[in-house]
Amino acid sequence: xxxxxxxxxxxxxxxxxxxxxxxxLTTELPGGIVGLVGPNxxxxxxxxxxxxxxxxxxxxxxxxxxETPFGNRELYRQLGFxxxxxxxxxxxxxxxxxxxxxxxxxxxxxxxxxxxxxALERLSLTARMHHRVRTYSxxxxxxxxxxxxxxxxxxxxxxxxxxxxxDPLGRRExxxxxxxxxxxGTHVLFSSHILYEVEHLTAEILLIHRGRLLAKGRLPEVRxxxxxxxxxxxxxxxxxxxxxxxxxxxxxxxSVKVGRTGEADDRLSVETRAxxxxxxxxxxxxxxxxxxxTALQSADASLEAVFDYLIA
Amino acid sequence: MNELARAAWILFQAHLxxxxxxxxxxxxxxxxxxxxxLAGIVRLAxxxxxxxxxxxxxxxxxxxxLIQTIVPLVSLVxxxxxxxxxxxxxxxxxxxxxxxxxxxxxxxxxLAAALPIAVLLCLxxxxxxxxxxxAEPAEGTEPWPAGFLARILVTAMLGGVVYSxxxxxxxxxxxxxxxxxxxxxxxxxxxxxxxxxxxxxGTVVYYLRSFLLEPHPDLFGELSQELFQTEPMQPGxxxxxxxxxxxxxLVLASWRFTxxxxxxxx
Amino acid sequence: xRAETHLEVYRPFQGKLRxxxxxxxxxxxxxxxxxxxxxxxxxxxxxxxxxxxAIMCFVVWFKFMGEAxxxxxxxxxxxxxxxGMLVYQAQAENLIGVVSLILNFAKFMGGFALxxxxxFASGLLCEDRKAGAHQLYFARPITxxxxxxxxxxxxxxxxxxxxxxxxxxxxxAATVFSPEWSFVTKEWDVFLRAIGFSLVWxxxxxxxxxxxxxxxxxxxxxxxxxxxxxxLSVPFAGILGQFVDRRLFSLALLIDLDALAQAIFGRxxxxxxxxxxxxxxxxxxxxxxxxxVIWWRVRRLEVVA
Numbered sequence: 001x002x003x004x005x006x007x008x009x010x011x012x013x014x015x016x017x018x019x020x021x022x023x024x025l026t027t028e029l030p031g032g033i034v035g036l037v038g039p040n041x042x043x044x045x046x047x048x049x050x051x052x053x054x055x056x057x058x059x060x061x062x063x064x065x066x067e068t069p070f071g072n073r074e075l076y077r078q079l080g081f082x083x084x085x086x087x088x089x090x091x092x093x094x095x096x097x098x099x100x101x102x103x104x105x106x107x108x109x110x111x112x113x114x115x116x117x118x119a120l121e122r123l124s125l126t127a128r129m130h131h132r133v134r135t136y137s138x139x140x141x142x143x144x145x146x147x148x149x150x151x152x153x154x155x156x157x158x159x160x161x162x163x164x165x166x167d168p169l170g171r172r173e174x175x176x177x178x179x180x181x182x183x184x185g186t187h188v189l190f191s192s193h194i195l196y197e198v199e200h201l202t203a204e205i206l207l208i209h210r211g212r213l214l215a216k217g218r219l220p221e222v223r224x225x226x227x228x229x230x231x232x233x234x235x236x237x238x239x240x241x242x243x244x245x246x247x248x249x250x251x252x253x254x255s256v257k258v259g260r261t262g263e264a265d266d267r268l269s270v271e272t273r274a275x276x277x278x279x280x281x282x283x284x285x286x287x288x289x290x291x292x293x294t295a296l297q298s299a300d301a302s303l304e305a306v307f308d309y310l311i312a
Numbered sequence: 313m314n315e316l317a318r319a320a321w322i323l324f325q326a327h328l329x330x331x332x333x334x335x336x337x338x339x340x341x342x343x344x345x346x347x348x349x350l351a352g353i354v355r356l357a358x359x360x361x362x363x364x365x366x367x368x369x370x371x372x373x374x375x376x377x378l379i380q381t382i383v384p385l386v387s388l389v390x391x392x393x394x395x396x397x398x399x400x401x402x403x404x405x406x407x408x409x410x411x412x413x414x415x416x417x418x419x420x421x422x423l424a425a426a427l428p429i430a431v432l433l434c435l436x437x438x439x440x441x442x443x444x445x446x447a448e449p450a451e452g453t454e455p456w457p458a459g460f461l462a463r464i465l466v467t468a469m470l471g472g473v474v475y476s477x478x479x480x481x482x483x484x485x486x487x488x489x490x491x492x493x494x495x496x497x498x499x500x501x502x503x504x505x506x507x508x509x510x511x512x513x514g515t516v517v518y519y520l521r522s523f524l525l526e527p528h529p530d531l532f533g534e535l536s537q538e539l540f541q542t543e544p545m546q547p548g549x550x551x552x553x554x555x556x557x558x559x560x561x562l563v564l565a566s567w568r569f570t571x572x573x574x575x576x577x578x
Numbered sequence: 579x580r581a582e583t584h585l586e587v588y589r590p591f592q593g594k595l596r597x598x599x600x601x602x603x604x605x606x607x608x609x610x611x612x613x614x615x616x617x618x619x620x621x622x623x624x625x626x627x628x629x630x631x632a633i634m635c636f637v638v639w640f641k642f643m644g645e646a647x648x649x650x651x652x653x654x655x656x657x658x659x660x661x662g663m664l665v666y667q668a669q670a671e672n673l674i675g676v677v678s679l680i681l682n683f684a685k686f687m688g689g690f691a692l693x694x695x696x697x698f699a700s701g702l703l704c705e706d707r708k709a710g711a712h713q714l715y716f717a718r719p720i721t722x723x724x725x726x727x728x729x730x731x732x733x734x735x736x737x738x739x740x741x742x743x744x745x746x747x748x749x750x751a752a753t754v755f756s757p758e759w760s761f762v763t764k765e766w767d768v769f770l771r772a773i774g775f776s777l778v779w780x781x782x783x784x785x786x787x788x789x790x791x792x793x794x795x796x797x798x799x800x801x802x803x804x805x806x807x808x809x810l811s812v813p814f815a816g817i818l819g820q821f822v823d824r825r826l827f828s829l830a831l832l833i834d835l836d837a838l839a840q841a842i843f844g845r846x847x848x849x850x851x852x853x854x855x856x857x858x859x860x861x862x863x864x865x866x867x868x869x870x871v872i873w874w875r876v877r878r879l880e881v882v883a
Binding site for chain 2: 016052053054055056070071073074075076077079081083085087088089091092096097100101103104105106148
């Protein structure tokens, strides 16, 4: 494990009585923007709570920015956390909440005021920041929670399902915000169920299931490791059957399925173990003869596909 | 220590006005208003029947209604929630992830509850005393001793502060502080605390009564003797004991609160 | 992901939907089942009651087995007649003593019932409102009366377990231990009195608990309200009774419990100035007031989410 890692876990386990939250999780995150994905009950929130020191491990250890997080006051100056639960001080305004938390973080009254206004402006809450939180919509409440996590410019930002409750426009804003944070040098770890948005923001993923680490790293590399699931390529062609005959002879091709779409072209679903060489050979075949290729798509390189392959 | 004081002060300021917007504050205000209403009824009833206001009436109100019942109940309602409310509302996550001592949460919020408790109890006691002070104390003695009626107010406020510390500590230590606090108030202090012998010295109410009555034990006539089954303590010593109880409760609760983890419901 | 179906798990409903004749009954049975899951509380609260009942039965047995010192009053009687008279007097005194024991036990268990019902019933209405469950209930074809009755029956069950069961058990013990079943032949009305007291007290404490629950926003506040009312009423009634009018002692619920028990068991009240009529009057007014509060609050449940 290197000291430059943002997060280090070794044999990390957390149990809630008989229920296993996390089990033997060993990993290291170098930094940047990382997406934490997994089905419901996988242990994502448990991991995030261990990272921010809300709970302690039942076994193993965890270090965040080189420090043990539980009760570590100094670490919280570098850490920003946006929890999943929709919990705020209902009778305070968004501005009051962010400002109070900044004051507790050691900032002076003037600086707290400026930072609070800045953070709420970044989350497009300036117009409503002096209204009581109980009058906010779900999306606005989410923005307040994110605002309090970034207001003190933390080095490491941890967000548990930050896109919850946001409309598509809001989600895009948050994605842009997180991207900017990443570009500014802040390490970001966020969990989400919206896989295509995770994919949109980062290629680095941490996939956990039933409390265990299933996969980690850049998405294409993880996909390449799933050798028992050959890559699937969808090809639309007017002379699909002739193309199929040509492709079936290639040694990279595992299987070819012809499907009728009922339109002008038919679909081929090709499975291949080596997608790079396959595309090169396909180029050659397509250049040599006119099969009328109209569409070409890699069907299962996405995070969703990887997720399905790993979880199923 | 500086950080603790600073963070506690910020939380005290933030929550001092918030507390009056909560339902608990309404319940507490209702509770402190209750002895005033009851005192008013008694005063009217006695006047209607052309009766004098004997000192035992004020004695019963102060000792049985105010000090033994209303003071602990008001403190319980307001102070048991200082930590429990943050946990129940799941806002404690935000406080735990700030660079400040955890004990500041307990101390700051307790102070924000203790001050309104003391003020409410003082107002309640003041009104009750004004309504029921009418008659002279027990026959053959002096009129109300100088400063005694003010002593009643101080006792009520002191009780509020001590009980609030106790119940705030309870809120940090156990899951259902309100229910345990009710058991403590009615069973432990209400029942065991009135048994003969030294049992009374294990209760807060004994020290409050000592502070109030030791200088003038016969002021409320026979009632005081019935309530005090053991010798009352010197007021100074009683004050020290109360301060020790408060300090011990807060220190223990802070120590535990700092080390304990809270698994919040999703 | 592979598509799958598991139709064998889900069987379509083949029966007919019909409304239950007594719509409060399902509410009652579910509420009782839920409340009975609080095993720790049941153990803590009802174990002492069980022990007290067992002790009481033993005391009753001991009373019948013990000797009564009786003086023969009629010298003109033959020795045999005198002996018969002695035995008769001893039996009569034992029976009266046992009835007094049962009366005191009734008062004790009445106080205990207040504690038990407060614990189990104080959350019945307020927790529903807090969780929003009342919206689910009133989206079903039940009336407000069904809802309140169902809740009331849950509260009443705990009161009956605390009062009725121990009293009847003691009466049966008295029957069994009395010589030649004299308890049931000579004091058969004690059964009816015990049942009567149990029912009256059940209605009072259940109504009080439900009223507190309807007013409070959470169970702990309802408990606070019940205990506060009961404890504060004693010194308040004491002051008014002592210095204004002795009849005002009846404003204390615990004093009324005592007077009620005395009245139902055919004995005079023990506190001067407190009559059975006063106690009945206050209890009736209290119960009526509680139901008025419950009705008002349950009506609001439908309107305000």
